[in-house]
Amino acid sequence: MVPEPEFESYYGRQIIKTPTWKTPDVPLYLFLGGMAGASAVLAEGAALTGNVVLERVTRLVAASGAGVGTVFLVHDLGRPERFLHMLRVIKPTSPLSVGSFILAPFSALSSAAAASCLTGRLPRLGRLAGLGAAAFGPPLATYTGALLANTAVPAWHEAHRELPFLFAGSGASAAGGMALLLTPVQHSGPARRMAIAGAAIELTASELLKRRLGMVAEPYERGRPGRLMRLASRMTLGATVVSTLSGRSRAVSAICGATLVASSVVTRFGVFEAGLASARDPKYTVVPQRERMAARART
Amino acid sequence: MGSLWGRLDDVTGDAGYVDHEPRMGFFTDTSVCIGCKACEVACKEWNQVPDDGFELTGMSYDNTQALGASTWRHVAFVEKPFETVAAQPPQEPPHPTTTDLGLPGMGPPGWDTHESGLPSGEDQATASGDGGIRWLMSSDVCKHCTHAACLDVCPTGSLFRTEFGTVVVQPDICNGCGYCVPACPYGVIDLREDDGRAFKCTLCYDRLKDGQTPACAQACPTESIQFGEVGELRERARLRVAELHDKGVDVARLYGADPDDGVGGDGAFFLLLDEPEVYGLPPDPVVTTRDLGSMWKHVGAAASALAAVGVASFLGRRR
Numbered sequence: 001m002v003p004e005p006e007f008e009s010y011y012g013r014q015i016i017k018t019p020t021w022k023t024p025d026v027p028l029y030l031f032l033g034g035m036a037g038a039s040a041v042l043a044e045g046a047a048l049t050g051n052v053v054l055e056r057v058t059r060l061v062a063a064s065g066a067g068v069g070t071v072f073l074v075h076d077l078g079r080p081e082r083f084l085h086m087l088r089v090i091k092p093t094s095p096l097s098v099g100s101f102i103l104a105p106f107s108a109l110s111s112a113a114a115a116s117c118l119t120g121r122l123p124r125l126g127r128l129a130g131l132g133a134a135a136f137g138p139p140l141a142t143y144t145g146a147l148l149a150n151t152a153v154p155a156w157h158e159a160h161r162e163l164p165f166l167f168a169g170s171g172a173s174a175a176g177g178m179a180l181l182l183t184p185v186q187h188s189g190p191a192r193r194m195a196i197a198g199a200a201i202e203l204t205a206s207e208l209l210k211r212r213l214g215m216v217a218e219p220y221e222r223g224r225p226g227r228l229m230r231l232a233s234r235m236t237l238g239a240t241v242v243s244t245l246s247g248r249s250r251a252v253s254a255i256c257g258a259t260l261v262a263s264s265v266v267t268r269f270g271v272f273e274a275g276l277a278s279a280r281d282p283k284y285t286v287v288p289q290r291e292r293m294a295a296r297a298r299t
Numbered sequence: 300m301g302s303l304w305g306r307l308d309d310v311t312g313d314a315g316y317v318d319h320e321p322r323m324g325f326f327t328d329t330s331v332c333i334g335c336k337a338c339e340v341a342c343k344e345w346n347q348v349p350d351d352g353f354e355l356t357g358m359s360y361d362n363t364q365a366l367g368a369s370t371w372r373h374v375a376f377v378e379k380p381f382e383t384v385a386a387q388p389p390q391e392p393p394h395p396t397t398t399d400l401g402l403p404g405m406g407p408p409g410w411d412t413h414e415s416g417l418p419s420g421e422d423q424a425t426a427s428g429d430g431g432i433r434w435l436m437s438s439d440v441c442k443h444c445t446h447a448a449c450l451d452v453c454p455t456g457s458l459f460r461t462e463f464g465t466v467v468v469q470p471d472i473c474n475g476c477g478y479c480v481p482a483c484p485y486g487v488i489d490l491r492e493d494d495g496r497a498f499k500c501t502l503c504y505d506r507l508k509d510g511q512t513p514a515c516a517q518a519c520p521t522e523s524i525q526f527g528e529v530g531e532l533r534e535r536a537r538l539r540v541a542e543l544h545d546k547g548v549d550v551a552r553l554y555g556a557d558p559d560d561g562v563g564g565d566g567a568f569f570l571l572l573d574e575p576e577v578y579g580l581p582p583d584p585v586v587t588t589r590d591l592g593s594m595w596k597h598v599g600a601a602a603s604a605l606a607a608v609g610v611a612s613f614l615g616r617r618r
Contacts, residue, residue: 010375010579011358013365019481020490041609049613078475078495082455085474089456092595093303093588096478097454134609138602145601146594150452150587151481157587160594164601172608190612197608279481286576289583 005215007290009282016152018279025076027272029069030144031265033103034171035178036065037141038194040110042175043117044134045190047127053187054179056117061178062133063114066107066140073103095146102143106136141171148275154285155219155278156271162209165201166271172198173236174264180257185248192243192253195260199240202267203233216288219274219281228270235263303446304589307563310445314460322464323507324566325516325524326532327438328539329578330551332523334436338372339363341518345503346371349491365579366439368491371500372515375578377435437569437578438524440515441466441487441500442555445563446586449479449488449499457497464529464566465502473497484562484584502567529566539570548572554580561585 009015039062046055074083086100110133116126145164148156156163176195180188206229210217220229239259246252278284302313311319342348351369356362361376447466450458457472458479468479468488475495479488488499503513511517516526525532533556543551550572555565561584575582 008574008576010377010577011356013579014486015576015579015581016484016486017367017480017489020477021481038605038609041606042612045609045613076477078477078490078497079473082474085455085457085472086476088472089454091451091454091456093451093591094454094478095594096452096476100454138605138609139598141605142598142601146598149594150591151478152448152484152486152584152587153481156481157590160590161597164594164598165604168601168605168608172605176612193612193615194608197611201604201608275481282576285581289581293583 005283005287007283007286009286013282014280015282015285016279018276019151019153020078021272022076023269023272025072027268028265029072029076030167030268030272031170031174032065032069032072033144034141034167034268035174035261035264036062036069036110037106037137037139038168038171038175038198039065039178040106040113040130040133040137040140042179042191042194043113044130047130049190051187051190054183054191057182058175058179058191059110059114059117059130061175061182062110062137063107066103066110070103070107095143095150099140099143099147102136102139106133106140109133109136138168142168148271151275152285153275153279154216154288155213156275158213158216158288159209162205162212163271166205166209166267169198169200169202169205170264170267173202173240173260174198177239177257177260177264180243181254181261182257185250185253188253191257195257196240196244199236199260203236206233206267216278216284219277219284220270223277225270225272225274225277228266228273232263232266232270235259235266239263303451303591304586305446305563306558307445308558310563310566311460311462311464314464316460316462319462320464322529322566323502323527324443324465324529324532324568325440325502325513325526326536326556326568326570327440328523328525328536328570329435329437330523330539330543330548330570330572331521332374332436332438333521334360334374334376334434335520336363336374337518337520338438338515338524339370339374341514342372342500345506345514346501348498366441366485366487366489366499368489368494368498371440371498373439375435375437375439377433377437377573377577379433379435379573379577381431381433435572435578437571438515438519439578439580440567441502442485442562442568443500443502443566444586445558445566446588447562448482448484448586448588449497451586451588451591452478452482454478461504461507463502463504463507465504465507466566467501467504468497468499470496470498482587484581484586533568536568536570543570561589 039058043058074080091097109129113130142164145167149160173195176191179191239256243256348369359376363373366373443465457469473496512526516524554571555568558564
């Protein structure tokens with residue numbers, strides 16, 4: 001056991017502010033955006049390979065994920081009626097600004113693609129929209145890593161290398177999982193492969209994060225966020241193993257898919273709450289900064 | 300787009316102003332702060348900032364607690380125990396880190412600190428029995444960073460750099476997204492709950508436009524809060540530290556005055572008598588956007604990986 005580091009503070013009060021982003025709005029948006037983004041990629045693959053059943057499901061998931069996610073994002077604003085102010089400037093220094101310019105076209109394109117797919121109208125325009133959604137999908141699923149990392153919250157900022165991969169993996173496993181849940185097994189092969197690959201990326205990124213960050217990663221391992229992260233890892237691992245070994249059982253496939261979706265939700269809550277915990281404790285602000293100063297003094 | 304990190308001598312020019320005012324700021328010399336909170340009151344009055352709750356903390360005389368959406372000046376009261384007088388070797392000064400700062404003392408007129416058993420000139424200390432408390436007071440404020448994370452991350456453009464080099468929120472633009480709140484390495488800006496928008500110190504932008512001194516600096520009775528051109532204030536601060544060091548106050552140090560620090564230096568900086576974290580300040584803040592390049596690079600790599608996973612999922616056997 002590493003001894004608790006000694007540090008000074010102002011009556012034990014936190015130094016940085018706790019993020020004001022609301023629960024469950026923001027963790028659910030993180031989940032929905034990730035699932036929708038990866039679903040749009042699956043949908044385009046399904047369209048290219050003529051997998052109509054999978055295409056229909058994934059287009060619907062992409063469009064509804066983006067739509068519901070946008071509602072959560074707008075609801076999170078202190079002044080929701082001003083949500084369009086997000087689009088009055090574009091700033092590469094603000095992942096939220098960049099993200100707005102990813103989410104807005106993604107929502108429009110994925111909705112158009114889903115509408116065309118379901119109604120059968122304007123098939124060519126629908127496909128074109130689907131291609132566009134697939135192009136915006138991966139950025140949508142991963143920019144949220146920079147969104148959290150571009151803050152002074154130690155558990156988020158220091159994880160800026162791993163968070164985009166963690167969210168890419170979590171989004172892929174959620175999109176694959178949702179498709180496994182909603183698609184008969186004879187059509188869900190690609191979804192299963194995406195789910196398994198996503199799970200592998202997610203578990204690896206999560207492990208790397210904890211190893212590289214040292215004491216700053218404590219919030220991911222302790223208390224409620226720690227329990228959430230462990231639960232998510234176990235669910236992901238279990239569902240992945242069962243899904244890899246299981247045959248063509250629709251029920252088992254659906255249960256694995258649902259577990260992966262749930263695990264992605266839990267992961268986002270875990271990461272989000274770990275950030276809140278790391279902001280509330282001055283230890284995570286002071287001790288790494290002191291170590292940085294000491295290292296600088298040595299050189 | 301301005302620079303994200305490192306030394307920047309003309310922050311206002313970097314923000315796009317061609318012909319601009321000199322950069323204005325605060326030098327808060329906490330060695331002469333008496334904790335009167337006139338700055339807090341003057342700020343509230345001038346800027347019509349609503350109340351921030353009427354809580355009694357029980358931790359010290361500080362019931363304001365922290366900077367926030369409705370607290371743009373915050374006077375910290377540090378009560379720090381110092382070593383007992385008896386524990387010191389008699390020939391050594393009991394507390395070598397403090398000296399006479401020329402402030403009114405604690406006792407009645409004619410009261411001699413030597414006879415009371417207290418160290419000479421221990422004006423920020425009080426003692427009872429065998430121990431003592433060292434008082435540190437400091438009026439905290441928005442630092443108006445050279446590289447301001449709040450401004451960088453603001454997605455609406457509500458936060459902007461003024462012609463005075465300060466950082467100000469435009470309330471008619473802010474949509475309360477809250478990104479600036481966790482971005483600030485000092486924990487200054489916050490959302491006002493019943494309003495939904497973010498607020499912080501404007502360095503009295505309206506008064507500056509009229510060539511006036513910000514309300515807090517004008518109200519400060521001991522000139523602990525000094526307002527002026529940042530370049531000149533930095534020089535003044537260096538002289539003050541040298542003066543205090545000459546008097547034996549070795550603990551005096553500047554905080555936020557170094558243009559080579561993690562935020563490119565603060566427009567509002569401080570003279571402190573202890574470590575920054577004792578006052579609730581981060582010891583080595585770094586603007587989060589220093590790592591922006593790395594963040595976008597990793598987002599790009601992760602997005603490519605996700606696209607590759609998508610392609611790979613459709614390769615191989617079909618079923």
